[in-house]
Amino acid sequence: xxxxxxxxxxxxxxxxxxxxxxxxxxxxxxxxxxxxxxxxxxxxxxxxxxxxxxxxxxxxxxxxxxxxxxxxxxxxxxxxxxxxxxxxxxxxxxxxxxxxxxxxxxxxxxxxxxxxxxxxxxxxxxxxxxxxxxxxxxxxxxxxxxxxxxxxxxxxxxxxxxxxxxxxxxxxxxxxxxxxxxxxxxxxxxxxxxxxxxxxxxxxxxxxxxxxxxxxxxxxxxxxxxxxxxxxxxxxxxxxxxxxxxxxxxxxxxxxxxxxxxxxxxxx
Amino acid sequence: xxxxxxxxxxxxxxxxxxxxxxxxxxxxxxxxxxxxxxxxxxxxxxxxxxxxxxxxxxxxxxxxxxxxxxxxxxxxxxxxxxxxxxxxxxxxxxxxxxxxxxxxxxxxxxxxxxxxxxxxxxxxxxxxxxxxxxxxxxxxxxxxxxxxxxxxxxxxxxxxxxxxxxxxxxxxxxxxxxxxxxxxxxxxxxxxxxxxxxxxxxxxxxxxxxxxxxxxxxxxxxxxxxxxxxxxxxxxxxxxxxxxxxxxxxxxxxxx
Numbered sequence: 001x002x003x004x005x006x007x008x009x010x011x012x013x014x015x016x017x018x019x020x021x022x023x024x025x026x027x028x029x030x031x032x033x034x035x036x037x038x039x040x041x042x043x044x045x046x047x048x049x050x051x052x053x054x055x056x057x058x059x060x061x062x063x064x065x066x067x068x069x070x071x072x073x074x075x076x077x078x079x080x081x082x083x084x085x086x087x088x089x090x091x092x093x094x095x096x097x098x099x100x101x102x103x104x105x106x107x108x109x110x111x112x113x114x115x116x117x118x119x120x121x122x123x124x125x126x127x128x129x130x131x132x133x134x135x136x137x138x139x140x141x142x143x144x145x146x147x148x149x150x151x152x153x154x155x156x157x158x159x160x161x162x163x164x165x166x167x168x169x170x171x172x173x174x175x176x177x178x179x180x181x182x183x184x185x186x187x188x189x190x191x192x193x194x195x196x197x198x199x200x201x202x203x204x205x206x207x208x209x210x211x212x213x214x215x216x217x218x219x220x221x222x223x224x225x226x227x228x229x230x231x232x233x234x235x236x237x238x239x240x241x242x243x244x245x246x247x248x249x250x251x252x253x254x255x256x257x258x259x260x261x262x263x264x265x266x267x268x
Numbered sequence: 269x270x271x272x273x274x275x276x277x278x279x280x281x282x283x284x285x286x287x288x289x290x291x292x293x294x295x296x297x298x299x300x301x302x303x304x305x306x307x308x309x310x311x312x313x314x315x316x317x318x319x320x321x322x323x324x325x326x327x328x329x330x331x332x333x334x335x336x337x338x339x340x341x342x343x344x345x346x347x348x349x350x351x352x353x354x355x356x357x358x359x360x361x362x363x364x365x366x367x368x369x370x371x372x373x374x375x376x377x378x379x380x381x382x383x384x385x386x387x388x389x390x391x392x393x394x395x396x397x398x399x400x401x402x403x404x405x406x407x408x409x410x411x412x413x414x415x416x417x418x419x420x421x422x423x424x425x426x427x428x429x430x431x432x433x434x435x436x437x438x439x440x441x442x443x444x445x446x447x448x449x450x451x452x453x454x455x456x457x458x459x460x461x462x463x464x465x466x467x468x469x470x471x472x473x474x475x476x477x478x479x480x481x482x483x484x485x486x487x488x489x490x491x492x493x494x495x496x497x498x499x500x501x502x503x504x505x506x507x508x509x510x511x512x513x514x515x516x517x518x519x520x521x522x523x524x
Contacts, residue, residue, distance in 0.1 A: 219352045
């Protein structure tokens with residue numbers, strides 16, 4: 001909680017990356033959001049034993065990473081942090097499903113192992129793609145895109161306000177914690193009692209700030225309706241990006257080129 | 269042009285805990301005047317400001333902005349006429365990007381989008397912040413935030429500007445930029461501040477508040493040279509109005 005550099009989400013880094021500039025950053029947020037959602041849907045829609053058919057989908061995150069300049073380490077590190085959840089979801093599959101469904105070089109592979117690996121691959125692909133989306137798109141643009149694509153206004157407004165004030169809240173908590181640290185002789189984390197007091201402080205400050213923000217909004221004619229200026233139309237390049245990737249996913253999903261390729265190699 | 273005038277008459281206001289924040293405050297602002305409100309902490313300065321933009325309602329007394337009294341029915345008109353720049357720009361810049369924030373007011377006033385874009389650009393250029401338009405507010409420096417906050421208020425084209433501590437928390441250069449910016453505005457201005465040197469630069473007239481009452485109202489150069497008055501109200505003579513520590517030469521503010 002002190003440095004912020006190693007926290008789970010590390011919003012600071014994510015935010016900085018999102019403000020970057022590359023061919024991917026410049027693509028309209030709507031195009032990126034639609035393509036990423038389609039990607040996630042395609043990946044999760046495969047049969048539970050699918051592994052080989054999923055692998056070609058890695059093209060999408062790999063190309064985006066290469067073009068956008070988002071550090072691979074950034075994505076890998078975050079995947080590693082969330083990986084235990086995916087492992088937990090699939091870890092019992094090999095024990096429960098022992099039926100051999102395939103064999104490689106004479107070694108039988110059970111359905112359980114296949115589905116376990118499949119879960120891990122899906123996890124890496126989907127979470128990776130979402131991370132890349134957020135790392136190449138400023139959050140405000142993302143919110144706007146979600147709004148244009150029919151996400152509930154209340155929800156998006158909440159999200160954008162959260163984004164706006166999260167950094168401020170983090171800064172305030174950091175200051176409060178520093179003040180605490182400087183007045184205790186040891187370097188242990190705050191006791192529950194002190195922690196409760198600190199949290200209470202933060203809550204009071206947040207409430208006071210919320211009141212001031214509301215006053216500022218009223219002063220500028222706020223009447224309950226949250227208005228945003230419409231985004232410009234998507235350019236030819238944005239459409240190309242969207243249609244190109246959607247077509248690519250459709251081919252991978254419906255034609256199974258990996259499967260066909262495999263059969264070709266085996267000579268079946 | 270009587271409509272840029274502000275009249276405050278015997279305004280009293282008590283907070284729910286019973287303390288009188290304003291205890292019979294009266295003054296008038298003429299069209300185009302630039303007036304400072306100074307006073308110690310708790311003198312009622314910010315409370316006064318919140319009355320002029322209709323956030324708080326006086327328990328008794330009367331406030332007239334332009335030709336209309338401040339009342340529930342006139343709030344929409346009032347908020348179009350009076351622009352408030354709050355003390356903490358983080359409270360004021362609540363939209364996800366600078367551009368959206370400046371557009372917030374005009375859109376609420378029902379301005380068509382094309383006009384609104386032009387207005388946002390114009391206002392951001394006036395404060396020298398057009399290049400910041402796509403930034404989220406948390407990626408701005410203190411001075412940039414303050415200038416954007418001013419632009420956001422200008423975008424509603426108010427006749428009267430209320431400024432709460434416009435120089436607080438700024439480094440000397442940021443403070444200088446804000447002072448020069450404000451100096452360039454022809455609006456009627458009311459500046460609440462502890463920065464008495466800023467008062468000498470920006471406001472020919474000063475109102476001193478003390479315990480919810482007007483302790484003095486007159487030319488800044490006279491009042492800010494009055495050590496006894498300032499001392500009594502929890503303030504002190506600003507550096508620019510003090511005699512030279514070496515030769516004892518007094519800048520002669522009283523005549524200025």
